[in-house]
Amino acid sequence: MKRVSSVDVAKLAGVSQSSVSRVFSPNAKVSAEKRERILEAARQLGYKPNVLARSLITQSTNLIGIVIADVASLFYANFLSALSSQLRDLGKQVILFNVGLDQTADDVLPTLLEYRVDALIIAATTLSADMAAECAQQGTPVILFNREVELDQVSAICIDNEDGGRQIANLFLENQHRRYAYIAGIESTQTNQLREKGFMDRLLESGIDANMILREQGDYSYDSGFAAATRLLQADNRPDAIFCASDPMAFGVVDAARALGFSIPNDLSVAGFDNVPQAEWHTYQLTTIAQPLDSLLDATINVLTERLKGNESSKSKIDLFVGELRIRNSVRLK
Amino acid sequence: MKRVSSVDVAKLAGVSQSSVSRVFSPNAKVSAEKRERILEAARQLGYKPNVLARSLITQSTNLIGIVIADVASLFYANFLSALSSQLRDLGKQVILFNVGLDQTADDVLPTLLEYRVDALIIAATTLSADMAAECAQQGTPVILFNREVELDQVSAICIDNEDGGRQIANLFLENQHRRYAYIAGIESTQTNQLREKGFMDRLLESGIDANMILREQGDYSYDSGFAAATRLLQADNRPDAIFCASDPMAFGVVDAARALGFSIPNDLSVAGFDNVPQAEWHTYQLTTIAQPLDSLLDATINVLTERLKGNESSKSKIDLFVGELRIRNSVRLK
DNA sequence: TTGAAAGCGATACCAC
DNA sequence: GTGGTATCGCTTTCAA
Numbered sequence A, B: 001m002k003r004v005s006s007v008d009v010a011k012l013a014g015v016s017q018s019s020v021s022r023v024f025s026p027n028a029k030v031s032a033e034k035r036e037r038i039l040e041a042a043r044q045l046g047y048k049p050n051v052l053a054r055s056l057i058t059q060s061t062n063l064i065g066i067v068i069a070d071v072a073s074l075f076y077a078n079f080l081s082a083l084s085s086q087l088r089d090l091g092k093q094v095i096l097f098n099v100g101l102d103q104t105a106d107d108v109l110p111t112l113l114e115y116r117v118d119a120l121i122i123a124a125t126t127l128s129a130d131m132a133a134e135c136a137q138q139g140t141p142v143i144l145f146n147r148e149v150e151l152d153q154v155s156a157i158c159i160d161n162e163d164g165g166r167q168i169a170n171l172f173l174e175n176q177h178r179r180y181a182y183i184a185g186i187e188s189t190q191t192n193q194l195r196e197k198g199f200m201d202r203l204l205e206s207g208i209d210a211n212m213i214l215r216e217q218g219d220y221s222y223d224s225g226f227a228a229a230t231r232l233l234q235a236d237n238r239p240d241a242i243f244c245a246s247d248p249m250a251f252g253v254v255d256a257a258r259a260l261g262f263s264i265p266n267d268l269s270v271a272g273f274d275n276v277p278q279a280e281w282h283t284y285q286l287t288t289i290a291q292p293l294d295s296l297l298d299a300t301i302n303v304l305t306e307r308l309k310g311n312e313s314s315k316s317k318i319d320l321f322v323g324e325l326r327i328r329n330s331v332r333l334k
Numbered sequence C: 001t002t003g004a005a006a007g008c009g010a011t012a013c014c015a016c
Numbered sequence D: 001g002t003g004g005t006a007t008c009g010c011t012t013t014c015a016a
Helices: A006-013 A017-023 A032-045 A051-058 A074-089 A109-114 A129-138 A161-174 A190-205 A222-234 A247-259 A293-308 B006-013 B017-023 B032-045 B051-058 B074-089 B109-114 B129-138 B161-174 B190-205 B222-234 B247-259 B293-308
Strands: A063-069 A093-099 A119-123 A142-145 A154-159 A180-184 A213-217 A241-244 A269-274 A287-290 A318-321 A324-326 B063-069 B093-099 B119-123 B142-145 B154-159 B180-184 B213-217 B241-244 B269-274 B287-290 B318-321 B324-326
Touching (some): A006 A017, A006 A032, A017 A032, A051 B051, A063 A074, A063 A109, A074 A119, A093 A109, A093 B074, A109 A129, A129 A154, A154 A161, A161 A241, A161 A287, A161 A324, A180 A190, A180 A222, A190 A213, A222 A247, A241 A247, A247 A269, B006 B017, B006 B032, B017 B032, B063 B074, B063 B109, B074 B119, B074 B293, B109 B129, B129 B142, B129 B154, B161 B190, B161 B241, B161 B324, B180 B190, B180 B222, B190 B213, B213 B222, B241 B247
Parallel strands (some): A063 A119, A142 A154, A154 A318, A180 A213, A180 A241, A269 A287, B063 B119, B119 B142, B154 B318, B180 B213, B180 B241, B269 B287
Antiparallel strands (some): A093 B093, B287 B324
């Protein structure tokens, strides 16, 4: 219950407090005999160095702030899981902020900055230029994950969402579909906007008549996909190819279609985005754009370590990855 | 880039450093005029109090350590999401450790303790008595989530897993099934052991012949459920009622059964455990035991705040909740 | 109210 | 190698 500090250990071991500190520092210079005595005393007292006090002087907390929109969403839960493991291997700890899907990171960043995090990783949401400037001024590197935003001093790791939309459009076109639909994610999110733009632009470029392209509003969730598909499929001009801004919505579409008696992919082609693990499930066999999670993570870790070292070459740069089309059985081919 | 401390603010505002500190303390006693001047100076310099330095003296970090096994698993992702939001509302920050499903919390706790977390929440895994004692000695409250372990000084919030197993057995029995199977989660986990025990005991108590009860080993994942079901259903003595230690395995079972041409629930009844959001999906309509997430969270937060206040009445106590049977369409009734 | 000064628990530079 | 001491940025008496 009573706190034990390096002074207590020093007293018990009969050495100076400095020596105790040295034993717990990576490049110690302590005689083997003293070191033993100190470690023994530490063990007896249950002593643990206080990293907060250490941070105060070293100016480094080994804390990485992660702000993430909707940890519970399938894709980001996987992302967080992998990322936090890798950070742990680097000796970094994660301090986590979960914000709403529609929220910005601005609200929570001040708190994170108060904890003097060594760096910030912001996923699935963005921050204002002002806040970016504030982080920069404090010398806190910011890495944006999955937002294509060009901000002074911040690094961005992102998949090419627009290209992903085009890839799906191409797949639909090559396999001769007639009427298309897009089910949107939360409208204000950039991810949604770019996926939609790529898909729509490609269809229009190829000469598809604009009124052969339908659109429904969703919110990335299964339920919203289910509802949107139900509306689309009960109308006279029902589509035979639906692209969803996220995999969960696509699952909803598949289920809704089957509930109405349609067969996938014979009557209806469905494609999603992200390639969450469920996309492989036997019922769905969903064609989708895979986020290359491993590459994205590697890039994130690389940029992070470089910026922590003070290397700023990745600053104000967007690192864009191409999504990989995963063709499964939810899209009619030929 | 250059750090700014309360001293800088004090200098600019022409006051003492103490006064600056007071302005940023909850129960300040500063004249309105001075306060304004200080706030203005702080704004100009971009000053933010350093919570680490504060923690050093207040002996409270407002950090809550959460260690969780497999953040990416459906149930725990939801748990983490809700929990972190609630903690944020309390002004607490989350420092997160993601460990492997088969790992213990012991390995990572020392690090967490070095950060002087105010409390620890350990989910889906357990810790040794020694480590529990160490936390207690340091005065760090420990709350175990979803492990029924009686440890000195630690509080536990848990669902009654054994009872859940019995509930499913009862449901199967009441609706006249003939041959039963249990698909296990990772064998070493307590959750799996208790769910299995409840299910098996109830079946045997009711006079079911032991060789009418099959068992397959899984690992909580969809794939393992799919594989186990494929084995079970291709054998001569195939079961007509399968209970899975987790929902994802149950989804795998449903898909495997359908792939083999069986109809759910006419040919086969399937039940899971946890009631993850996907259990409601139209394809699955999974009968399962719901973890009362809201109640569990409330209890967790309550115990946490009590223990932070120094109230120790919940120490060494297991708070057991009853899981709620959710009957959907994956089990044949009558 | 306000300012001076002690201390929280470490690191790092200094002689020795 | 070792110990003494200043310092990190704050909170908290204690006088004034």
